[in-house]
Amino acid sequence: MEEQQNSLTYEIIKAAVAGERWATEKVIAHYDSYIEELATVKERQPDGSVRTYVDEDMKQSIILNLLEKIPDFPLEKTERIAEEETNEGI
Numbered sequence: 001m002e003e004q005q006n007s008l009t010y011e012i013i014k015a016a017v018a019g020e021r022w023a024t025e026k027v028i029a030h031y032d033s034y035i036e037e038l039a040t041v042k043e044r045q046p047d048g049s050v051r052t053y054v055d056e057d058m059k060q061s062i063i064l065n066l067l068e069k070i071p072d073f074p075l076e077k078t079e080r081i082a083e084e085e086t087n088e089g090i
Helices: 009-019 020-040 056-072 075-088
Strands: 041-042 050-054
Touching: 009 020, 009 041, 009 056, 009 075, 020 056, 050 056
Parallel strands: none
Antiparallel strands: 041 050
């Protein structure tokens, strides 16, 4: 059920590209578990054990990169593809 709540719709993506804060927050929430996975670090301890943790600086850096790229999302191309798929279904 949580996945459904965090699913991205075309409207959310379009609003995020337009700079709507609520939409960019939904995009970040959608990718949060993936971002945490990317920012997870394994560090060998002096006693030989391995400590696994989420590097918060790395996580914030990934989020900032995502936020910088959202405005570059190719909406026009996506709209054409969606329109073609709709027309094929008719």
